Amino acid sequence: MLAGPWAYGAMNGAGSGPRWQVRVSRFISFSTTHRLHSKFLSNEENLKLFGKCNNTNGHGHNYKVVVTVHGEIDPVTGMVMNLTDTKEYMEKAIMKPLGHKNLDLDVPYFTDIYPFFSWYNINGKNGYKTDSR
Numbered sequence: 001m002l003a004g005p006w007a008y009g010a011m012n013g014a015g016s017g018p019r020w021q022v023r024v025s026r027f028i029s030f031s032t033t034h035r036l037h038s039k040f041l042s043n044e045e046n047l048k049l050f051g052k053c054n055n056t057n058g059h060g061h062n063y064k065v066v067v068t069v070h071g072e073i074d075p076v077t078g079m080v081m082n083l084t085d086t087k088e089y090m091e092k093a094i095m096k097p098l099g100h101k102n103l104d105l106d107v108p109y110f111t112d113i114y115p116f117f118s119w120y121n122i123n124g125k126n127g128y129k130t131d132s133r
């Protein structure tokens with residue numbers, strides 16, 4: 001759980017008396033791998049376009065995810081949300097499907113899309129340049 005400057009409170013004067021509004025954040029980190037490769041290009045064209053990201057064994061990324069819960073402190077429990085529940089939700093929604101997985105092979109959502117699409121468009125390889133203003 002993050003503490004210090006990441007957790008703060010503010011008084012809410014509505015209702016029968018002042019109630020504290022707080023934000024509590026928890027973070028996790030995980031690693032994945034994938035390969036940038038287009039079935040519409042030759043191996044040579046893929047290598048030229050994607051470079052080391054076209055490695056046949058893939059390449060990895062490390063991610064950090066911060067989940068922040070905001071709300072009033074429950075007067076009975078003293079919590080906005082049970083942090084054990086938050087941890088379990090993050091495990092189920094993030095770690096189980098993505099942690100230490102090959103996105104191209106192990107994650108159904110990514111096997112059905114072309115992983116190179118965003119990279120290809122962002123880098124202007126489609127003939128269109130993104131306006132960075």
